Every structure is written in C-alpha cells, then in structure tokens.
Amino acid sequence: MLTDTIAAISTGGNNTGINIIRISGENSKKIIDEIFTASDKLDHQKIIYGKILDDDKVLDEVLVSYFIKPNSFTGENVCEINCHGGRRVTLNILELVIKKGARLAGPGEFSKRAFLNGKMDLSKAESIIDIINAKTKLQTKIATEQLEGGLYNIVKTEREKLIELLAQIEVSIDYPEYDYKELENNEIINKLKDISINLKKYINSYDDGKYIKDGINVAILGGTNAGKSSLLNILSNSDKAIVTDIEGTTRDIVEETVIIDDIVLNIFDTAGIRDTEDVVEKIGIKKSFAIIDKVDLIIIVIDLLKGLTEKDKELINKIMEKNKKYIICLNKIDVSHEKVGKVKKQLQSFKNVIETSFFTKEGIDTLKNKIAYMFNLEQISNDDSIIIVNQRHKELLDKSYTSLNKAINEIEKNIGVDIAEIDIKNSAKYLGEIIGEEVTSDVINKIFEKFCLGK
Numbered sequence: 001m002l003t004d005t006i007a008a009i010s011t012g013g014n015n016t017g018i019n020i021i022r023i024s025g026e027n028s029k030k031i032i033d034e035i036f037t038a039s040d041k042l043d044h045q046k047i048i049y050g051k052i053l054d055d056d057k058v059l060d061e062v063l064v065s066y067f068i069k070p071n072s073f074t075g076e077n078v079c080e081i082n083c084h085g086g087r088r089v090t091l092n093i094l095e096l097v098i099k100k101g102a103r104l105a106g107p108g109e110f111s112k113r114a115f116l117n118g119k120m121d122l123s124k125a126e127s128i129i130d131i132i133n134a135k136t137k138l139q140t141k142i143a144t145e146q147l148e149g150g151l152y153n154i155v156k157t158e159r160e161k162l163i164e165l166l167a168q169i170e171v172s173i174d175y176p177e178y179d180y181k182e183l184e185n186n187e188i189i190n191k192l193k194d195i196s197i198n199l200k201k202y203i204n205s206y207d208d209g210k211y212i213k214d215g216i217n218v219a220i221l222g223g224t225n226a227g228k229s230s231l232l233n234i235l236s237n238s239d240k241a242i243v244t245d246i247e248g249t250t251r252d253i254v255e256e257t258v259i260i261d262d263i264v265l266n267i268f269d270t271a272g273i274r275d276t277e278d279v280v281e282k283i284g285i286k287k288s289f290a291i292i293d294k295v296d297l298i299i300i301v302i303d304l305l306k307g308l309t310e311k312d313k314e315l316i317n318k319i320m321e322k323n324k325k326y327i328i329c330l331n332k333i334d335v336s337h338e339k340v341g342k343v344k345k346q347l348q349s350f351k352n353v354i355e356t357s358f359f360t361k362e363g364i365d366t367l368k369n370k371i372a373y374m375f376n377l378e379q380i381s382n383d384d385s386i387i388i389v390n391q392r393h394k395e396l397l398d399k400s401y402t403s404l405n406k407a408i409n410e411i412e413k414n415i416g417v418d419i420a421e422i423d424i425k426n427s428a429k430y431l432g433e434i435i436g437e438e439v440t441s442d443v444i445n446k447i448f449e450k451f452c453l454g455k
Contacts, residue, residue: 003025004103005023005025005101005102006023006024006104006106007024007094007103007105008021008094008104008454009021009090009454010110011085014085014087015086015087016085017085018082018084019084019085020082021081021093021097022079022454023078023080023097024072024073024074024078024105024113025077026076026077027101027102028076028078028102029042031102032064032079032081034100035052035053035096035097035100037050037051037053038064042066043066044071045066045071046065047063047065048064048066049062049063050062052096054092054096059092059096060089060092060093061084062082062083063081063082066078073119074110074114074117074119075113075114075118081093081097107449108447108448108455110454110455111448111451112444112448112451115436121149122434123434123436126390126392126447127143127144128147129451129455130143130213131143131147132455135259136212136259136262136263138262139213142389143389146386151388151393152435154386155431158195158431159437161191161194163428165188165191165424166424166425170421185414188411192404195427196408200401203388203397205385205386205388206387206388206389208375208376208387209387209388209389209390209394211377212264212387212389213389213390214264214266215264215266216263216264216371216375217268217295217296217297218266218268219268219270219291219294219298219299220268220270221298221299221301221319222300222302222315223301223303223306223311227331227332227356227358228269228301229269230358230359231269231329231331234358234361235258235260235265235267236256236267255268255269256269261368261372263375263377265371292319292322293322295324296325297324297325298319298324298325299326299327299329299367300312300319300328302330302343303331303332304332304339305335305336305339308346316328316350325374326352327352327370327371328347328354329356329363329367330355330356331356331358332358333355333356333363352374354366354367393434396431399430400428403423403424403426404423404427407421407423
C-alpha cells in the first residue's frame with residue numbers, strides 16, 4: 001500500500017564516513033519530530049543540524065533534510081537523516097524510526113513509489129540500477145543519459161506519432177460524415193515507415209549495447225602449453241590460472257571478468273586441445289569446443305615453438321564454420337621469431353593475426369586495441385546517440401517494430417486500414433510498456449525487485 005511510511009538505509013550501511021536513512025510517506029515528518037531535536041525549525045529543502053533522541057538518550061548528532069510532497073524523489077513527504085557511518089549507530093536510528101511507525105522498505109520501493117507517483121518513467125527508474133551496477137565510464141555514461149530522459153524522449157516521440165495517426169484513422173473511419181481530411185493509404189504507409197526506420201535504428205544499437213552492459217564473452221583456445229593461461233593472467237593482472245610446463249595443467253574452464261581500457265571482458269581459459277587418453281582432460285577438451293557457440297570472441301593461441309599443428313588447423317576451421325569473431329595470437333616470438341614468417345604464410349588467408357609474447361608482454365596492447373576496434377567500442381564511447389542496453393527494452397522495441405511492419409504490409413495488400421489499426425495500436429502499446437505508460441503490476445514488481453534496499 002502507498003499510504004504507509006517506509007524507511008531504509010539508502011547508503012551502503014557498513015562503516016563509512018556518513019550513512020543516510022531515508023523515510024518516505026505521510027508520517028515521515030511526524031516521526032522526525034518525535035526523535036529529532038534541533039535549535040532550528042525543519043523546513044522544506046533545508047538541512048538542519050541536531051540530535052536523534054531515543055527518549056532522553058542521544059543516539060547520534062545528525063543532519064536532517066525535509067522535502068514536502070510532491071517536490072521530493074518519491075513524490076511523497078521525505079526525510080533523510082545523515083548520521084555517522086558506523087553500522088551499529090545507523091541501525092540504532094533505523095530501528096527507532098521503525099519503532100515510531102515506519103515500515104522497513106522493500107528492495108527498490110522508494111524508486112517504485114517515484115514511478116507510481118509520476119516522478120520518473122520506467123526507463124529512468126531502470127537506469128538507476130544500471131548506474132549502481134556500472135563498472136566502467138562507458139556504462140555510467142549510457143545509464144546517465146537514460147536517467148536524463150534520452151530513451152524516454154525518443155520512445156515518447158515515436159509513440160505520440162502513432163497515437164496521433166490512430167486518431168486521424170479512427171475519425172475518418174468512424175465519423176465519415178464530418179468534414180475531416182481522410183488519410184490516403186500512401187500517406188499512412190509513409191508515416192509508419194518513418195517510425196519503423198527510427199525503431200530499427202535503436203533495435204540495431206542493442207548489438208553494441210549488450211557488450212557495454214554485460215561485457216564481451218571471450219574464450220581463449222589453443223593447444224597445450226601455448227600460453228592460454230598466461231594470457232588470462234596478464235589480462236586479469238593476477239595469478240588466476242595455474243601456469244606450468246606440464247601439458248594438460250588446465251583441465252576445466254577458468255572464468256574471470258576483467259576491465260581493460262573501459263571494456264568489460266568475461267574471459268574463459270580452456271583446456272589445451274590435444275590427443276589424450278586422460279578421461280578428465282578429455283572432458284575439459286570437449287568443453288573447450290562446446291564454448292565456441294557461447295562466446296562473442298575467440299582468441300586462438302598458436303605456440304610458435306610447435307608451429308601450426310593439425311589440432312590448430314582443426315580448431316581454426318571449426319571457428320570459421322561457426323562464423324565467429326576471432327583473433328589469432330602467434331605466441332612466443334621472443335624465442336621462436338624465425339618461425340613467425342612460416343606460420344604467417346600458412347595463415348595468410350586469415351585476418352586478425354598478431355604476433356605476441358606473453359612472457360615479455362609484447363603485442364598485448366595490439367590485442368587490446370584490436371578487441372576495441374572489432375566491437376566498435378571507441379566510436380560508441382564518442383557517440384552521443386541513444387544506445388539500447390536493456391533486454392526488456394530491446395524485446396519491446398522488436399515487438400513494436402514487428403507490429404508496425406505488419407500494419408504496413410496489410411495496408412499495402414489492401415487488406416484494410418481498419419485491420420491494420422489493430423497492429424498500430426499494438427505497436428504503440430509496446431512502446432508504452434518501455435516507459436511505463438502501459439505496463440502491468442507484475443512487470444513493475446519484477447523490475448523493482450532488482451533494486452537494493454534504500455533505492
């Protein structure tokens with residue numbers, strides 16, 4: 001229910017310089033008046049210094065701010081207590097607030113109330129969790145653009161075009177006796193196609209957006225002792241993978257997420273591919289081949305000491321069959337430089353072949369730059385266009401686009417504008433679901449469940 005008053009710690013809650021306890025609801029000011037004493041009067045948008053009292057016992061010296069509805073984050077009366085950041089003192093104050101009549105807020109309940117009270121649209125609310133979870137500057141940039149209304153504005157604009165068009169169609173169909181300009185079919189089709197082109201542009205941006213938000217899934221594949229685990233350790237700047245001269249050391253997939261130059265890489269180091277009778281190692285090699293279908297990029301490591309082996313050729317051919325993005329690293333050029341030319345000649349029909357030494361770290365910067373280039377990340381970081389990163393948004397844009405083109409097809413085939421009108425309404429409905437103008441309570445609850453307490 002939205003009539004009760006909720007409270008929660010809206011900061012980390014652990015030992016820190018300051019913690020903030022947020023209270024929202026009709027009785028937030030009443031609760032503060034009962035537990036807060038200060039020489040100044042608490043007023044709208046003012047921060048007042050004073051003390052929190054539990055009966056006559058001082059719990060902490062604090063700063064309290066007050067926001068009168070609707071001019072607050074949630075659209076309700078809101079009080080925020082800035083207390084010292086000790087976990088125990090923060091919990092003591094929160095427990096006192098609850099004892100005085102507030103209820104502990106659920107995950108994302110403050111943001112949910114902000115949405116329900118019209119303080120933000122659904123896409124802006126979702127951007128809050130993206131900002132909280134952001135690991136890179138690029139992720140933060142895109143989430144902030146969405147919070148400032150970038151996605152809302154484009155979706156709202158295209159939806160209003162559809163609604164205006166629907167109004168014109170309905171008037172001409174339902175009230176032909178009125179002197180109202182009837183839309184020609186070609187005019188309707190052209191308007192729908194303009195909207196369709198815009199939607200497709202944003203749908204296509206998701207291919208870039210998912211790499212920014214979720215990271216690029218990268219598998220490191222190659223023969224035994226080619227240097228795969230060494231590469232993982234270099235990229236992660238750790239000793240995540242065991243490196244030895246013994247073939248078959250890596251028997252299962254080792255996973256690590258690293259951030260390199262604002263790029264999130266979800267890296268999978270795999271078992272070396274070779275003929276073996278070891279049952280456990282065979283399972284690891286099988287997993288190495290299976291992961292090809294699950295990743296966005298494959299780094300193939302060739303051991304120059306061994307040259308291009310039959311297993312290497314088999315692996316490369318399998319990757320080519322799958323049409324996957326790939327980079328071939330010719331490793332150990334520090335000890336096998338004389339073999340580089342021969343192997344490069346054997347691979348002359350392949351792109352993205354680089355020379356590396358994971359021992360001296362030669363070629364690592366080239367590898368990083370090539371990954372950024374292949375996934376268009378530098379251009380994305382410098383582009384101010386709206387990029388779709390949320391799967392829910394992408395799926396709804398897909399549905400809206402499909403309905404729109406179905407309507408175009410129906411009008412072009414003279415099936416009837418009245419039939420196409422149903423699909424145009426569906427297209428507008430799906431856009432409305434993105435920003436929350438047409439959305440079920442189940443969807444709302446599912447979205448805000450992902451938030452942390454206090455947000």
